[in-house]
Amino acid sequence: MATQGNPIRNVSDTALWVAIYRAMESERPDAIFHDPYARRLGGERGQAIVDAMPRGKMMSWPMVVRTAVMDEIILRCVQQGAATVLNLAAGLDTRPYRLALPASLRWLHVDLPDMVDYFRSRMSGETPRCELEFIAADLRDADARREVFTNAARFGPVLVITEGLLIYLESGDVADLARDLHDIARANWWLSDLASPMLLKYLERQWQPMLKQGNAPFRFGPAESTSFFAPFGWREAEYRPHWDESLRLKRTMPHAWLWKILRRLQPPRQREAMKRFSGIMLLEST
Template sequence: MTPPAIGHVSDTARWVAVYRALESERPDALFHDELAAVLAGEQGTTLAASGMLPRGARDHWPTVVRTRLIDDLILDALNRGCDRVINLAAGLDTRPFRLELPGEIRWYEADLPDSVAYKRARLAGRQARCERIARPVDITDGVATAEFLAEACEGARAPLVITEGVLPYLEAHQVRILSDQLRADGMHWWVMDHWSPAMLRMVNLTMGRELGSARWTFASTLDFFRGWSVETARSTFRAAADWNRSPLPLRVTALLPEIAPGPRLERSLLWCGAVRLTPRDREGRA
């Protein structure tokens, strides 16, 4: 039996780096990430060449569309007064190096010690566009996460936190604890990729063998996030159709209107996309 391509959830960062590198080669690329191939490394190259990546990896549209949508949400928040960015379980993300960022912004990253060390070694000598601080933190450790967030938020008026590609690998109670903690620490915005319960089942059915121990365990409707309101939402399927990244049968979704933030969106069992949340007690202040 062919072993799974993923031995640990942190290995998924190599996949994502491969996808970003492949997207960057396209003449119509949604973003350009010259460091993606560097971070994917030999393991990522081997995965791409061996056929162990999920089917359709050459145009793995959900991942590349997610990347661009979250880019846009971050840049928009920076234009609206965000003065601190905090990326939890940052993986091999390169936004501090590739986005047009104000030089005075502090960008904090947290991830497991091995991931932080690998990334530091691979990016040695590379200069970020802003001040970047990386800390070894397991975000499932509530005490360590609280200490990290206290440091990362110190002195910030409008901090933004990112949880890209991480929530599906947590348990529901862990997501709830994290959600409550982010509100208590005064986050002004929370940017995430949101996957519906239907997508959890589909991903595990179609990619479960490749995911191995990294099978998805969490998905929800958006109303799971108590105390938060959806400020901005962009559908993955609609954006993929607009940008000619989705399979042909799904291109018809470009004709469908976006669902506006509100009860219909927050209770949807099918909607998937990139969202920016704001605490309910801060609505209208962003």
Template sequence: MTESLMRDVSDTARWVAGFRAIESARPDALFRDPLAAALAGPRGAAMAAATTMWPTVVRTKLLDDLILDTLARGCDRVINLAAGLDTRPYRLPIPAEIDWYEADLPALSAYKESVLAGERAHCRRVVAQVDLTDSGALTDFLVEATAGAGRVLVLTEGLLPYLTADAVGRLSTLLRRSPISWWLMDHWSPGVRYGVNRTLGRELGSAKWHFASSLDFFEGWTVDAAHSTFRAAARWRRSPLSLRGSALLPDHAIGPLERSRLWSGAVRLTPAGAQEPPAHRTSQETER
């Protein structure tokens, strides 16, 4: 793969869609996304075919399960920041009464809507064109997106590594001050960021990762759920043979999870001090 294939951060959305398309074609697929190939297009397919896909595929499945679990716990609205070419409202059994808000850059949002024209989501989608680095625009969007909701989930899949630490800190503060009940993210330790940039730096080009931290970076938040990418990948036979021993590791980090700099996975945060009501529907638990 040449560097020109990854022209900017928006191209990572095609890249990830390409991974979903490849996974969907497997007889033992962890998920099925019939729209992924069309969204990825030739460039996304080429990028996915030339790079390692297992961490992204496992991330997708882990977040799928946590989203369904959060809905079972009473979530009545989902806000997907940097939604990219995500298709969960189409491929997951999202209840029809859920409002699913998506925000991303204008060009990427317009491309996605053109490909999805004629497709029908399971729930109500509300699409907004927002530059998430514009604090004022993001604040206005969150006010609109949370209005009238009781239990809001914010998803930031694949977003944080491309931001600076200051930008992530501002986002964390803004979400904490908003009526948000859960924040769901893919979390990558500094060691993983180093490995990604070292092995994929040429392909990523200007889309290299910037942010990585231990979970204690997110002040004012409590870890509600956490599932290890490496453990899940080994259990689901998606990681290389050399990493299959990770299936024997605990789902959480060895030692205090919040301070670990050697753990990566899917994480659900809640505002510190918030009380979690009991689930009112059958919970969709992540495979352990």
């Protein structure tokens, strides 16, 4: 149940929140992507979450940047031969409907049963551009997870997406996921956003109280960044800092001009460390 003044009931509700950010971007005259389904999917609860979060509307930029950058990387991986996309905790991701994907691509949309049912009901009547399969599964169940991953491995090469998922997991759960994606799904690529301890600390006062109250606290932000995944068979192929990409895409944070000045004054080592504040990572299997 949502508590008084907090419309977030659980971690699945964060998908409604992010859908409204995609809707806000899509409705701009200079939109960098178009998601015609986002407003419908986010609904009244998604809008209520944006309205209730501290600086909710102003802080849409990281989600908008993440969406745009991941769109680019997904299309490139498909061009490079990805035959199956394994989208974990897929939430309200409409990429199979809105991206220019080949009809032969196999897209596995995996989430909890209630979330899959909600998405399918809101998208009934819409036609995906590729072969879309819905899988209702709780990935916390090791047996269910391995069954999903074994199914994904049947037709490779496999691209895994965990957009907006890892930050809500404990490090041990992320380690188990990394191991199974490598050993069982036999994935070639793994695309995800990645937080840092600095980001978790920054958000501790701003959003964390509401998220904890709504059973969706932020947890995972490894100090070693993408090196966390190396023991499980993964190496960094690409890392795109949110800050750099926001400048490229012209979707910067509030008062970005001030942050630009402060960054120029930082020592080179600190400036380099700040690039790992938050970003989008593409891992490759070793």
